[in-house]
Amino acid sequence: MEIPQKVIDKVLSHIDTEELIDLTGRLVCTNTVWDPAAGTSEEPAAKVVAEWASGKGFDVRWDEVAPGRPNIIIRWQAGPGKRTLMFEGHTDVVTPGDASAWSFDPFGGQIAGRRMYGRGANDTKGNLAAMLIAMAALKRSGVRLAGTIVGGVLCDEEDQMLGVQDFIDRGHADKVTAAVICEPQDGLICCTQKGALRACFTITGRMSHGAIPLSGLNSAPAVSRLIDGLHLLELEAIKAFGKDKYLGWPSFTPTVIQAPARGAPQLNVIPGLARILVDIRTVPNQSHPKIITALNRLASETGNKVLLHYEAYDRLLNLDRNRNLHILPEVLSDRPCTLTDINDPVVTAADWATRRITGGIPEYAGVPGATDGTFLWAQKKIPIVTMGAGDRHVPHQVDEWVDLDQLAETARIYALTALRYLMPQGGK
Numbered sequence: 001m002e003i004p005q006k007v008i009d010k011v012l013s014h015i016d017t018e019e020l021i022d023l024t025g026r027l028v029c030t031n032t033v034w035d036p037a038a039g040t041s042e043e044p045a046a047k048v049v050a051e052w053a054s055g056k057g058f059d060v061r062w063d064e065v066a067p068g069r070p071n072i073i074i075r076w077q078a079g080p081g082k083r084t085l086m087f088e089g090h091t092d093v094v095t096p097g098d099a100s101a102w103s104f105d106p107f108g109g110q111i112a113g114r115r116m117y118g119r120g121a122n123d124t125k126g127n128l129a130a131m132l133i134a135m136a137a138l139k140r141s142g143v144r145l146a147g148t149i150v151g152g153v154l155c156d157e158e159d160q161m162l163g164v165q166d167f168i169d170r171g172h173a174d175k176v177t178a179a180v181i182c183e184p185q186d187g188l189i190c191c192t193q194k195g196a197l198r199a200c201f202t203i204t205g206r207m208s209h210g211a212i213p214l215s216g217l218n219s220a221p222a223v224s225r226l227i228d229g230l231h232l233l234e235l236e237a238i239k240a241f242g243k244d245k246y247l248g249w250p251s252f253t254p255t256v257i258q259a260p261a262r263g264a265p266q267l268n269v270i271p272g273l274a275r276i277l278v279d280i281r282t283v284p285n286q287s288h289p290k291i292i293t294a295l296n297r298l299a300s301e302t303g304n305k306v307l308l309h310y311e312a313y314d315r316l317l318n319l320d321r322n323r324n325l326h327i328l329p330e331v332l333s334d335r336p337c338t339l340t341d342i343n344d345p346v347v348t349a350a351d352w353a354t355r356r357i358t359g360g361i362p363e364y365a366g367v368p369g370a371t372d373g374t375f376l377w378a379q380k381k382i383p384i385v386t387m388g389a390g391d392r393h394v395p396h397q398v399d400e401w402v403d404l405d406q407l408a409e410t411a412r413i414y415a416l417t418a419l420r421y422l423m424p425q426g427g428k
């Protein structure tokens with residue numbers, strides 16, 4: 001069903017680019033790094049958003065997720081209808097790191113040419129402002145919509161994702177029928193994101209003097225076997241699941257190898273305790289429970305192999321010692337892969353909106369990391385599409401920036417996505 005051009009024009013005429021740049025600047029100028037020692041949190045950005053949204057006549061709710069770490073929930077029942085579209089944007093940013101390495105004040109929101117610089121300009125305060133401006137434009141335009149729009153302005157996306165968890169726990173997600181995750185994807189439409197499974201192997205042997213190795217039990221031989229085993233699991237996954245069109249290859253990467261896992265490493269001390277951290281990234285159809293089973297099996301098989309190695313060795317040396325080696329596998333976090341049907345109404349709405357605004361054919365891609373959308377998708381089965389302004393390589397770098405023209409385009413795309421998704425049915 002076609003939306004009349006005059007309705008589209010009416011909505012777009014209410015996108016205020018100056019207000020978008022001003023709001024982005026105000027958000028970037030708040031330091032929202034979660035750093036209890038320095039006394040910074042998401043709160044100042046939440047205040048900016050709450051005051052701004054109240055001023056626009058939205059229903060605004062302040063949920064304290066943890067002390068000083070609020071979620072702001074903006075609700076607007078635009079018209080009667082079953083659909084509820086959520087726009088999600090996070091208020092926290094990662095550390096600027098060494099501020100002297102920046103050419104701009106990380107919390108200055110300085111504009112040079114058509115770019116705004118600062119921590120969060122790209123990830124994701126610009127897109128957060130764009131979704132708010134889109135909501136305000138729809139409201140101000142007075143066009144007929146069927147359903148509700150929810151703005152989820154959430155804390156702690158960069159670390160534990162406590163904000164989205166709280167949003168779900170309080171029931172805010174219960175009636176949401178689709179969500180736009182506002183993150184820097186450079187205008188691409190992303191319907192899938194890699195899963196992430198983080199695991200740890202702790203290997204317990206027995207420490208001893210390097211000159212008297214047979215009085216201890218070195219944990220290091222288990223470390224090398226576990227790394228080999230992880231590589232084999234990766235090869236199996238590559239063969240079984242192949243290269244995903246949008247997400248690339250699955251991976252099992254040992255990222256932290258510690259032996260000894262505690263205390264100062266010393267050349268003449270045999271490590272009694274060792275630890276391996278593994279970062280596993282998955283593609284659709286890979287089962288996380290099956291991977292966890294495989295990790296447990298790897299731990300027990302490696303334990304048995306190392307024990308056989310020590311038994312044979314001790315026989316050769318005619319030695320009797322305690323060969324009590326133990327490998328403990330643990331899952332540290334489990335974030336599934338997400339995949340939204342390309343024919344879902346929220347995706348077709350995003351596709352249509354992108355075509356209308358850019359005049360081009362939308363490009364599709366995948367998100368390499370997890371987002372707040374992961375939890376909405378996994379726990380509430382909400383179809384999600386991730387899109388927004390900003391170069392995909394710029395997040396977390398020095399001199400983070402966003403292109404202001406692309407940001408304005410994004411606000412227009414968000415507005416038309418909502419217009420299309422909440423279009424009254426049956427031509428009424």
Ligand SMILES: [Zn+2]
Nearest residue numbers: 123124157183
């Ligand atoms: Zn982000």
